Amino acid sequence: MKKFGSSALDRRAFLTGVATAGMAAVASSAFAQQSDIGDILSAPKRGNWDDQFDARSTSRGKVASFQPIASPETVSFIENAINTYSQIVGNGGWPTVPGNVKMQLGVVDPAVSVMRKRLIIAGDLSQSAGVSNSFDTYVDAAVKRFQSRHGLPADGVMGQYSLAAMNVTADVRLGQLQTNLERVRKLASEDQGARYVMVNIPAAQIEAVEAGRVAQRHTAIVGKIDRQTPILDSRIHEVILNPYWTAPKSIIQKDIIPLMRKDPTYLEKNKIRLFDERTREEVSPESVDWSTDDAVKLMFRQDPGKINAMSSTKINFANPYAVYMHDTPSQGLFNKLMRFDSSGCVRIQNVRDLNVWLLRDTPGWDRQTMEATIASRVNTPIAVTNPVPVHFVYVSAWSTGDGVVHLRDDIYEMDGQKALSIGTNT
Structure with missing residues (x-):
């Protein structure tokens, strides 16, 4: 795979950002950067992130949604979010949450009351929950909702990554929304196709969209900081089962x-x-x-097989960067907090579901036939009868309405805010 873009950074921690001038830098993550060859050596058990959390602590909408990012509705919802965040900034923003105690369910500490205020201002916690020092079930649900909106594992524990995300200032988040509004507005104005696949790089997430709704959503692994996944538009013309x-x-x-x-x-x-x-x-x-x-x-x-670096599937589309989408034997990588581990290509969790969706109009390729072919370990290229548009995009902030604002790290430093990029203070 060819390198796209470059950076002097070789590792990063999540959202080391900035609550106030003088605030100490959040420690960078110690996660290991794993080369593609590592995928050949091990294949941990498949895992899933809990992205479907339904907050009980607020009257706002569910975090999960069938709404595509590239839609006029998303544009409207981001505009509403910008108005809300402008009011928050005008009212002084939100407080900085102290990091001197690891907050989780059952903890009683003055820092919890500060966090309650922060969660109330952003709409994750109902005002009726109050601002006591107790980390109760309402706060637990609110923290999980916050984590889901920020692409973090919704475990309810305020570790360093959740704290760092929470302490990015309101004015920085407002600027992030304004920057991404223009990106989404452009995407929504273009004809993406009746059926299309969209890879959102900073979210490390894939949407398979049909008839204006997300038919499937997949967790992804995208390019490292120094081997970036490119922004591109193409058409998926081939699915290879049991690839070399x-x-x-x-x-x-x-x-x-x-x-x-x-x-x-x-x-x-x-x-x-x-x-x-x-x-x-x-x-x-x-x-x-x-x-x-x-x-x-x-x-x-x-050779094709279980330990093959692309495992069961390679998905091809014409592009000048020599990148493609594929399966991986190392399913445990999808559990990682930071899923920026590839050399530019995109690994897809539950890729066989996407295969079936892509090959829907290709005669002779139902799920049963596909599974039997994979089990045979025979290299089998399949031409997609109706090539499906694929779009690699960079959207780090969007909204699905009803107060649900999604925010991600500016992993490739494209948002123009150093506070949103990883490794700034390391």
Whole structure:
């Protein structure tokens, strides 16, 4: 995959942002950056984020919605949110929540009353709940609602990431909404297609949209800071079941060659075969001098199977960046707080559901046939009868109405607010 964009940052923590001038920087995340080759080595159990939280502590709408981001309704709702946030800023914003105690259900501390005020102002907690020092079930539900709106695991615990997101100032959030209003307005004005797939990069989320409603929503993993997923428009023309995976030269040099020096059986264990790029003839690993980087001149191709880096599926669409969408054997990565781990391509959770949706008009490809084909481990390219438009977009703030404002980190620093980008204060 080709690199899109660049950054000196090689790791980031979530929303290290800024509540007031003088506020100490929030510690950056210690999560490990995992290379694509790591996907070959392990395949943790599939997991899900709880994005469907229905707050009981407020009369406002549900966080989950079938409304697409690229819609005139979203434009209107963002405009309403801007009016609301302008009033909040005009009234002095919201207070900074102290970080001296880990707040969760059952805690009694003066910091809880400050957090209650913060949640009430943003509409996550009803005013009738009051501003006591008790972290009760109403506060627990309000915190979960806040976390869901910010793309955080809705566990009700105020850890460093939730605290950092909560302490981004109201005026910064207002600016974020204003910036993204123009993006969504442009998207809504364009003909996306009756059926289309939209990858929202900062949300690490995919929408499959049909007849103006989200038919499917998928958690995604997108590009690292220094290997960014590009913004693009194309059409999905092919779904490959049981794909081959060809290792990029960067991974060959940085990962595979060092691993072969330690374990000469590594390629065999991981079902990776070598080919001469010119003649396409297979090359024996024993004939390669692994003490040098000469192996970079060869093609490293992994056979289809459970440990294949793309697992069951590769989804192709024409683009100048050599990126695509695919499955992964490492389903546990979808549980990560920061899902910016790829080399530019997009990994999709529950990709087989999307396959069925994409191949709906392609004769002979129902769910049963697809599953049987995957089980066969035979490489099977399928031309999509009616190619489906796909759009990679960058929207870090939007609203689904009724006071539900979604806010994400400006992972690639495109919003023009340093307070919203990760790693600013590290």
